[in-house]
Structure formats: C-alpha cells, structure tokens
Amino acid sequence: MISRGIVVGQYYPVNSLVHSLDPRAKIVISMIFMVVLFVGNNFYSFAVAGTFAVLAVTLSKIPWKVLIRGLRPIVFIMLFTTALHLFLTPGPAIFQIGPLKASWPGLIQGLFIGIRLIILIVFTSLLTLTTSPIELTDGLEDILKPFSRIGVPAHEIAMMMTIALRFIPTLLEEADRIMKAQMSRGADFESGNMIQRAKSLVPLLVPLFVSAFRRADELAMAMEARCYRGGEGRTRMRQLRLSGGDYLALGLTIIMSALVIYTRIRFGPVIPRGTL
Amino acid sequence: MPIEVSNLTHTYMKGTTSEVTAISGVSFRIEDGEFVGLIGATGSGKSTLIQHLNGLLRPTSGTVLVDGVDIWSKGVSLKQIRRKIGLVFQYPEQQVFEETVYDDIAFGPRNLGFSQAEVEARVEKACELVGLDKELLPRSPFELSGGQVRRVAIAGILAIQPKVLILDEPTAGLDPKGRMEILDNIKQLHETGMTVILVSHNMDDVARLCERVMVLEKGTLVFDGPAREVFTQREFLYSKQLRPPEVTLLMEKLRQRGWAVRQDVLTVEEAYAEIMKELRKKGVAGAI
Numbered sequence: 001m002i003s004r005g006i007v008v009g010q011y012y013p014v015n016s017l018v019h020s021l022d023p024r025a026k027i028v029i030s031m032i033f034m035v036v037l038f039v040g041n042n043f044y045s046f047a048v049a050g051t052f053a054v055l056a057v058t059l060s061k062i063p064w065k066v067l068i069r070g071l072r073p074i075v076f077i078m079l080f081t082t083a084l085h086l087f088l089t090p091g092p093a094i095f096q097i098g099p100l101k102a103s104w105p106g107l108i109q110g111l112f113i114g115i116r117l118i119i120l121i122v123f124t125s126l127l128t129l130t131t132s133p134i135e136l137t138d139g140l141e142d143i144l145k146p147f148s149r150i151g152v153p154a155h156e157i158a159m160m161m162t163i164a165l166r167f168i169p170t171l172l173e174e175a176d177r178i179m180k181a182q183m184s185r186g187a188d189f190e191s192g193n194m195i196q197r198a199k200s201l202v203p204l205l206v207p208l209f210v211s212a213f214r215r216a217d218e219l220a221m222a223m224e225a226r227c228y229r230g231g232e233g234r235t236r237m238r239q240l241r242l243s244g245g246d247y248l249a250l251g252l253t254i255i256m257s258a259l260v261i262y263t264r265i266r267f268g269p270v271i272p273r274g275t276l
Numbered sequence: 277m278p279i280e281v282s283n284l285t286h287t288y289m290k291g292t293t294s295e296v297t298a299i300s301g302v303s304f305r306i307e308d309g310e311f312v313g314l315i316g317a318t319g320s321g322k323s324t325l326i327q328h329l330n331g332l333l334r335p336t337s338g339t340v341l342v343d344g345v346d347i348w349s350k351g352v353s354l355k356q357i358r359r360k361i362g363l364v365f366q367y368p369e370q371q372v373f374e375e376t377v378y379d380d381i382a383f384g385p386r387n388l389g390f391s392q393a394e395v396e397a398r399v400e401k402a403c404e405l406v407g408l409d410k411e412l413l414p415r416s417p418f419e420l421s422g423g424q425v426r427r428v429a430i431a432g433i434l435a436i437q438p439k440v441l442i443l444d445e446p447t448a449g450l451d452p453k454g455r456m457e458i459l460d461n462i463k464q465l466h467e468t469g470m471t472v473i474l475v476s477h478n479m480d481d482v483a484r485l486c487e488r489v490m491v492l493e494k495g496t497l498v499f500d501g502p503a504r505e506v507f508t509q510r511e512f513l514y515s516k517q518l519r520p521p522e523v524t525l526l527m528e529k530l531r532q533r534g535w536a537v538r539q540d541v542l543t544v545e546e547a548y549a550e551i552m553k554e555l556r557k558k559g560v561a562g563a564i
Contacts, residue, residue: 177365178370178371180327180332180365181363181365181368181370181371182371182383183332183358184330184332184358184362184363184364184365184433185358185371185383185384185387185432185433185436186355186358186359186383186384186387186388186436187383187387188355188387202373203371203373203383206373207370207371207372207373210370210373210418211370
C-alpha cells in the first residue's frame with residue numbers, strides 16, 4: 001500500500017512558538033515576507049530577511065535537515081536560473097565556453113536570484129510545516145471572509161480544501177487497490193511506450209473516477225443529513241484568537257520590512273543602474 | 277501447482293516512523309485441489325497475505341514458492357504467475373471499467389495476448405461458470421445490479437483460467453440470494469478441480485465450504501488445520517475476535533441441555549441429521 005502513513009502537506013508536529021501562532025497571523029506574515037523579499041534589491045536586504053527567516057526556523061524547532069530536503073525538488077530550477085543569469089548578463093568576462101560568456105555582473109545577479117529563491121522556499125515552507133492543514137484552511141477562511149462581500153465564496157473555498165485534503169489518502173489507497181486488481185487481470189502499468197502507458201491508465205482512471213463521484217455523492221448526502229447548509233451562522237469547535245505572541249510576531253515582521261525598505265533606499269540595487 | 281509460503285514477513289513503510297508489520301513469520305503449504313478458508317479479525321493481515329500469493333506484494337523477508345519456484349527469483353514472469361493464480365479483490369465490481377460486460381470480462385485474456393476466437397471462448401466459459409446470462413454481454417456493466425456486476429468481475433478473473441482462485445470476501449455487501457448463488461458457483465468451481473482460497477468474515481460460509489481453515493491473528497498464523505477442529509474450539513475463536521458458525525453454537529446449546537448430539541457439526545444439513553437421530557432415539561420423531 002503506497003499510501004500507508006502518508007502525510008498530507010508536510011506538517012511537522014512538534015511543540016514550538018511558531019506552531020502555536022494563530023494560522024491567520026502566519027499566513028499574513030508569509031505574504032508580507034514574500035513581498036518584502038522582492039522589495040529587497042541587494043545583499044543587505046537579504047541579510048535582514050535571512051536573519052528573520054533563520055530566527056523563525058530556530059523558534060519553530062523544525063530540523064534544518066527537513067527544510068533542506070524541501071529544497072531538493074527546486075534545486076534544478078535554482079541552478080537553471082542562476083546559470084541563465086550568469087551567462088546572459090553582459091559585462092566583464094570571467095571565463096568563456098564557446099559563444100557562452102560568464103560575466104561578473106552575471107555571477108552576482110545569479111547568486112542574488114539563487115539566494116532569494118532559497119530564502120523564499122525556506123520561509124514559506126515553514127508555513128505548511130508548522131500549521132496543520134485544518135488550521136491552515138480555517139485561517140484562510142477567516143482571511144477571505146471580508147472578500148465575501150464582493151462575491152468570494154470564502155467558506156466554500158475552505159470547505160473544498162478541507163475535503164480535498166481529507167480525501168487524498170483515501171484516493172491514493174483506492175488507486176493502489178484498483179491498480180492491483182487490474183494487475184491481477186494481467187494489466188501492465190510499467191512497460192511499453194508513452195501511448196501504450198497512457199492507454200494502460202484507462203483501467204485505473206475509469207474506476208477511480210466512478211468511485212470518486214460516488215464518494216462525493218455519499219459525502220454530500222452525509223453532510224446534508226447532519227444539516228450542513230454552508231458557512232452562514234456556523235460556529236467553530238476551535239475558535240481562532242489572536243494572542244500576544246501573534247501581535248509580537250506581526251510587529252517583528254513589520255520592523256523587518258521597514259529595515260529591508262531602508263536597505264533598499266540606503267544601498268540601492270546589487271548591480272548599480274547604468275553599469276550594464 | 278502447490279503454493280508454499282515460508283517464513284513470510286511483510287512490513288509496510290519499512291524504515292520510517294510509521295512502520296507496520298502486517299505479516300510476521302507465516303509458513304504454510306497449499307496442495308492442488310484444496311479448499312482453504314482464511315479467517316481472522318479485521319486488520320489481522322489476511323488481505324496482505326493473499327496479495328503475496330500472486331506477486332502483488334513483495335515479501336520483506338521469506339519466500340513464496342509456486343510449483344517449487346520462488347516467484348521473486350530472476351527470470352520469473354509475474355504475469356505468468358498471475359495467470360495461474362487468480363485473485364478476486366474485495367468489492368471487485370469497483371474495478372470494472374469497460375463499456376460492455378463482454379469487454380470487461382475479456383480484459384484479462386486480451387492482456388495475455390490470446391486470439392479473438394480464444395478470447396470469445398474464454399468469456400463464454402467464464403460466463404457459464406458464474407451463471408451470467410449471455411444476453412447481458414453487450415450491456416454496460418454500470419447498468420447491472422450489485423450481484424450481477426460482482427459476477428462479471430469474478431468472471432473477469434475466471435476468463436484468465438487460473439489454477440488457483442483466491443477470493444477476498446466475495447459475498448460482502450450482497451443480498452442473501454446473491455450470496456448463496458456466488459457461494460454455489462465457488463463450490464462448483466472447486467468441484468471442477470480448482471484450488472480455492474476463501475477469505476471471509478462469515479463463519480457460516482467458511483464452515484459450509486472449506487475443508488481446511490487458517491486463522492490469522494495480528495499477522496501470525498495461529499491455527500492451520502481441519503475446519504471441524506477449529507470451529508468446535510469456541511474459546512479459542514472468541515479470543516481471536518471470531519465465533520463458531522451458528523449451527524455449531526446450536527449444537528453446543530443442545531449438548532448443554534443433555535442431548536447426545538455431535539458437537540463438530542458445521543452445516544444445517546448435518547445439524548438436521550443429528551437432531552433427527554436424537555429425536556428418533558427419544559421416540560418423538562414421528563410427531564414432527
């Protein structure tokens with residue numbers, strides 16, 4: 001069974017200051033951080049934002065090993081963008097391979113982008129690592145609520161996310177079972193060319209969809225049987241309340257943002273305008 | 277084509293914190309033509325165990341020999357193993373996907389590369405075996421009733437013409453009529469010489485059909501022997517979250533009341549014979 005013990009999202013359950021923050025505060029801080037990271041345009045900005053990120057990781061008690069593992073899938077993208085900058089930025093050459101010329105400004109620009117990506121991924125993955133999916137959707141619902149006036153279905157979006165998260169392991173288990181059942185009938189999911197492989201998925205996908213629709217039907221019925229009628233007037237078992245810690249974290253974020261803006265004004269872009 | 281399992285252990289998610297040992301150190305041998313019942317509480321590892329027999333799961337340690345050959349040794353085609361050992365999953369109707377009943381039953385033989393004529397012959401034969409009306413063949417499987425779709429799904433395995441048939445809870449969720457029909461089909465299949473392994477929670481079914489019973493508890497084999505032997509051990513079964521068949525319990529009640537009936541009675545027919553014998557002895561049989 002491929003799905004045994006699967007962790008939805010990547011929630012890392014330990015007790016820490018960051019874990020105990022209100023999910024809304026964490027979502028807002030993450031959003032501010034992302035914007036600030038792109039406002040910062042030199043290495044001093046990154047020193048400020050990076051320090052903030054390191055502080056957050058330390059307080060979250062998430063081992064660096066886990067965060068570095070999370071970086072693995074984007075290593076290629078990082079190397080690729082860094083290389084593009086290295087070779088495509090004009091300026092004094094470091095070395096040359098055929099028509100490709102690596103330039104000093106390119107190297108700095110490449111490093112700059114690479115570091116920005118690393119800080120971005122580390123900090124934003126902290127959000128899903130320290131917040132359980134349920135908390136996350138609860139927080140998102142609250143944040144989206146003001147927009148329901150202009151027609152954003154906040155509760156429905158949150159409910160859909162909750163249901164989707166709930167059914168990922170179930171569907172994986174089901175897919176595993178159907179796959180085995182078809183393999184018992186001589187189906188082959190592993191060999192053949194692209195077209196044959198795509199075709200061999202039909203015996204898996206048709207039953208999977210049929211059962212997903214059936215489940216959806218049954219779930220809708222079960223929810224109605226328990227008088228579900230959307231978000232209006234619905235109360236929560238876990239009320240979200242902002243505490244002192246949340247205000248402190250938000251305050252720190254604002255100070256960090258101000259510092260980054262200061263470094264931007266004080267030091268200017270990493271490669272001064274006009275030198276390219 | 278005997279199946280020999282030795283010292284089989286299976287651990288899910290090995291090497292992670294959510295490691296679960298579903299099967300530990302199970303060994304047994306199943307000979308040709310046997311009818312074996314596999315029982316055990318929910319989560320005892322029955323489904324995991326049977327998925328090893330046709331190579332869907334690879335043992336963490338231990339071996340599975342089919343015809344004396346380790347199915348995980350080099351050069352063994354698992355497709356060929358699955359052709360010999362048919363496994364019908366629980367709720368098999370959830371695996372049908374083709375547009376017509378015919379195509380769905382033909383899925384297996386087509387995968388094995390048989391000619392059009394051979395496929396057709398096999399589908400027909402499989403339909404006969406499960407008692408499926410041939411008029412249903414051009415219909416969509418999604419239009420049929422629960423019992424009928426289940427028969428289509430079982431026919432889909434039988435069309436592969438396996439030597440060994442493994443069924444995981446073949447009667448779960450069927451009405452009594454559908455259940456009886458499926459069980460009768462299985463019995464007939466066994467009578468044609470097929471080896472049958474039946475996984476079930478229904479002790480009455482197992483008692484009625486199986487000669488040999490294996491009991492799993494938390495991944496270990498705690499009993500392997502004649503059905504008559506295990507079903508008279510009430511306390512043992514209770515300790516494994518199981519219970520004897522209803523008729524066996526009835527006989528026990530009668531014995532407690534002083535009737536000299538046999539206790540190792542497994543079917544209604546046997547019980548009837550025993551009770552009549554006893555009544556005759558008491559001289560009241562004529563009154564019934």
